[in-house]
Amino acid sequence: MLSLSPSVTANTLSLKPNNLNDLFLISSPSFTNRRHSIKPISAIINPYSFRNQQPLPPPPQQQVYQPFRPPPEPLPSQYGNLDIAGRIDILANRLGLWYQYAPLISSLIREGFSPPTIEETTGISGVEQNRLIVAAQVRDSLVESNADPELLAAFETGGAELLYEIRLLSTSQRVAAALFLVENRCDGKAAQELARAMKDFPSRRGDKGWESFDYTLPGDCLSFMYYRQGREHRNPSEQRSLALEQALRVAGTERARNVVLEELERSGEEKDEEEDVEGVTRVPVVRLRIGEVAEASSVVVLPVCAADEREVLEAPFECRSEGEFGVVVSEKGWGRWVVLPGWDPLVGLGKGGVVVSFADARVLPWKANRWYKEEAILVVADRSKIEVGADDGFYLVNGGDGKGLKVERGFTLKEKDFTQSLGTVLLVVRPPKEEDDDQLSDEDWE
Numbered sequence: 001m002l003s004l005s006p007s008v009t010a011n012t013l014s015l016k017p018n019n020l021n022d023l024f025l026i027s028s029p030s031f032t033n034r035r036h037s038i039k040p041i042s043a044i045i046n047p048y049s050f051r052n053q054q055p056l057p058p059p060p061q062q063q064v065y066q067p068f069r070p071p072p073e074p075l076p077s078q079y080g081n082l083d084i085a086g087r088i089d090i091l092a093n094r095l096g097l098w099y100q101y102a103p104l105i106s107s108l109i110r111e112g113f114s115p116p117t118i119e120e121t122t123g124i125s126g127v128e129q130n131r132l133i134v135a136a137q138v139r140d141s142l143v144e145s146n147a148d149p150e151l152l153a154a155f156e157t158g159g160a161e162l163l164y165e166i167r168l169l170s171t172s173q174r175v176a177a178a179l180f181l182v183e184n185r186c187d188g189k190a191a192q193e194l195a196r197a198m199k200d201f202p203s204r205r206g207d208k209g210w211e212s213f214d215y216t217l218p219g220d221c222l223s224f225m226y227y228r229q230g231r232e233h234r235n236p237s238e239q240r241s242l243a244l245e246q247a248l249r250v251a252g253t254e255r256a257r258n259v260v261l262e263e264l265e266r267s268g269e270e271k272d273e274e275e276d277v278e279g280v281t282r283v284p285v286v287r288l289r290i291g292e293v294a295e296a297s298s299v300v301v302l303p304v305c306a307a308d309e310r311e312v313l314e315a316p317f318e319c320r321s322e323g324e325f326g327v328v329v330s331e332k333g334w335g336r337w338v339v340l341p342g343w344d345p346l347v348g349l350g351k352g353g354v355v356v357s358f359a360d361a362r363v364l365p366w367k368a369n370r371w372y373k374e375e376a377i378l379v380v381a382d383r384s385k386i387e388v389g390a391d392d393g394f395y396l397v398n399g400g401d402g403k404g405l406k407v408e409r410g411f412t413l414k415e416k417d418f419t420q421s422l423g424t425v426l427l428v429v430r431p432p433k434e435e436d437d438d439q440l441s442d443e444d445w446e
Helices: 006-013 020-024 047-051 084-093 098-110 115-122 126-144 149-153 160-165 171-183 188-204 218-232 238-250 254-276 309-314 410-415
Strands: 285-287 299-305 319-322 327-330 337-341 353-358 377-382 394-398 405-409 423-430
Touching: 084 098, 084 115, 098 115, 098 126, 098 160, 115 126, 126 149, 126 160, 126 171, 149 171, 160 171, 160 188, 171 188, 171 218, 188 218, 218 238, 218 254, 238 254, 299 319, 394 410, 405 410
Parallel strands: 285 423, 299 353
Antiparallel strands: 299 337, 319 327, 353 377, 377 423, 394 405, 394 423
């Protein structure tokens, strides 16, 4: 049996720390003999530092995509206890009035059904689902506005299509619009035009005749839209007369009717004047309205060129629409195009139409420069008619001396022995502007 020697015992007892630094000495007999040759470690343990440490914040939660869920709507009392199968049966068989079962669509979506799944199980297309939900909300707003029960009853059958179109109007406007739709037996397209006219009316402040129409009356808003569209057509023309007659038919106030009647009478007078002066060539100068292209019933797509003869000659000569969707097809590629409303001068434009972009209006033959020099313009020309014919006609020609293209009258070109041009000018378009009170009269042309 082995026994520890006194020296070992002494060395072992000497490992007991006398101070805090002795904790960091290696407990070995060989190291105890060298303890004074090792520099003490300056770092010490502070037990309180562990107590004051704050726990690390949890990692931020990752944002997970959540599918759209319609806001909860109270179900009609007769449908409150239905399970999912019962709701689907109601929708599939159209049991009840449309505004009664419309909330069932929202309830199914909240249960996790997608619009395609609902369409597959009920036969209601995704477009119709949206129309029913929105129209029911519009009807609820009419109910909350204490609308006449007879007015609400008029939309019980087939009313979803009409109420859906007035969704963007305010609550007070909805009541007035709904009453107009019922009184005039409007269809979905007419309801869409009415809502658009009422929504657009405030932004037309400053237009000719605007102050004579009452904003609170749907008929006046619609009348002003037709009145404005009529003035955009050539005078005289069948399109102009039809639009003004339509404006007169729906006008709700005497002031509005008088303005429309004055325009109709002026159309008749100008028609008689033009019959006396045959062969007079007029080039319309129009300012494009903000949003006018979106509202136009027909549009024209034309290639755009810089004021350079080479570009005009190289631009596509023919653009046509093909197929059921009216896809525009060009005979060759081109980098710049413009979409314009189907104004009367452009309706009959076939092959050869081109638009030339000018930095300002000084290229036009003015008597006085009334426009800002910085205002850009677009000149629409017909390249299929290059012969210089009428003395009072306007033609696109090369100005010479490296100045690019310009517009000249026929008699000026004939004096310079010009017999051909780059094209006959049909229309001059000015850029959109918030307020426009500087319309050009025929006397401004040289």
